[in-house]
Amino acid sequence: MKKSIKKISNIVTQITVGEPDFPGVSPPNMWLVAGFDRCALIDTAYGNVDEIDAFIEAWNSAGSLPLSNVILTHRHRDHIGGIRSIRDISGAKILCAPEEHASIVEEIGDVFINQVTDGTKLHLGGVTLEILLTPGHTLGSLCVLLDEESLIFTGDTILGGSTTVISPYHGDMSDYIHSLRKIKSKNPKNLAPGHGELITDASKRIDAYIKHRIYRESTIVKALDEGIIDIDGLFIKLYPKLDSRLHQTARDQILSHLNKLVSEGRVQVKNDGTYGLIA
Numbered sequence: 001m002k003k004s005i006k007k008i009s010n011i012v013t014q015i016t017v018g019e020p021d022f023p024g025v026s027p028p029n030m031w032l033v034a035g036f037d038r039c040a041l042i043d044t045a046y047g048n049v050d051e052i053d054a055f056i057e058a059w060n061s062a063g064s065l066p067l068s069n070v071i072l073t074h075r076h077r078d079h080i081g082g083i084r085s086i087r088d089i090s091g092a093k094i095l096c097a098p099e100e101h102a103s104i105v106e107e108i109g110d111v112f113i114n115q116v117t118d119g120t121k122l123h124l125g126g127v128t129l130e131i132l133l134t135p136g137h138t139l140g141s142l143c144v145l146l147d148e149e150s151l152i153f154t155g156d157t158i159l160g161g162s163t164t165v166i167s168p169y170h171g172d173m174s175d176y177i178h179s180l181r182k183i184k185s186k187n188p189k190n191l192a193p194g195h196g197e198l199i200t201d202a203s204k205r206i207d208a209y210i211k212h213r214i215y216r217e218s219t220i221v222k223a224l225d226e227g228i229i230d231i232d233g234l235f236i237k238l239y240p241k242l243d244s245r246l247h248q249t250a251r252d253q254i255l256s257h258l259n260k261l262v263s264e265g266r267v268q269v270k271n272d273g274t275y276g277l278i279a
C-alpha cells in the first residue's frame, strides 16, 4: 500500500496510507504534532497494520516523545479506526467533542475517551493546540488550531480536494456554515485537512466553501419557487448528469439544505412530505 510520511514543518508531520478512492477522495490523514516535551496525534485513520506502522515510523522520526493526546476530529470510521492500537502503543489520552462521544464509543467499544470543550488548550512544550468545536459535517466535528504555525487541522470540515458532505442525519448545514465562518475568523494561513494535501490559501478556500453552499441553497430556493416540491424533483433539476454512485450523497445534500431552510422558517414541509417556500 502506498505510504507517505511528510514533514510539513519542524512541528507537523502528515501520515497517509493508501490510494484515492472513488470519486477521487484521498485516504485519511493522521497529523502528528511535536512540541519540545510531548506529541499529539490528530485522527487515527482506519487502524490497519500499514497505517499503524506508518504512525510508529513518523513518531520515531519525531523523536518518540511521549504521545500525550490523540484528538479525534469526528466519528467517522476512517478517522477513529486506529484508536485502540495507538492507545495501546502510546498510552495517549483520547479526546473528542461531547456530541461525538456516544457514536465513537458505540463504534469502537470499550475505550475510555475524554470529552473536550471549545477553547481547550493542550500544551506540548513551546507548541499549543487549541480545540475549536466546528459542528456541521457531523454534530460533534472539531478542528484544532496550531497558533504558532497559523495552521488549522480541519478533519472533514474542509477537505484537500473537494467539498465535503453534510449528512442530514448526523450533521447540520446551518451549523456548518457558522463553523466555516468561525474557522475563517481565526485567520489561518494554512489548513491541514482530514483527506488530501495541505491547503496553503486558507482564506480563499474557506470563502469558496461558503460561496458553494450559499449558491447551492439559492438554486434550491429558485427551484422551489418554480414549483418543484420534492427531493426527487430537486435532484433531477440540480444534478442532471451526476454519476449514479453519487446520487444518494447528492440527495442527502439537498435534504440538509432543506432542513436548514425549514429551521429558518423560509420553507415548510407539508403534510404529504412535499416542500414549499413560505411567502
Ligand SMILES: [Zn+2]
Residues within 6 Å of the ligand: 074, 076, 137, 156
Ligand atoms: Zn467524515
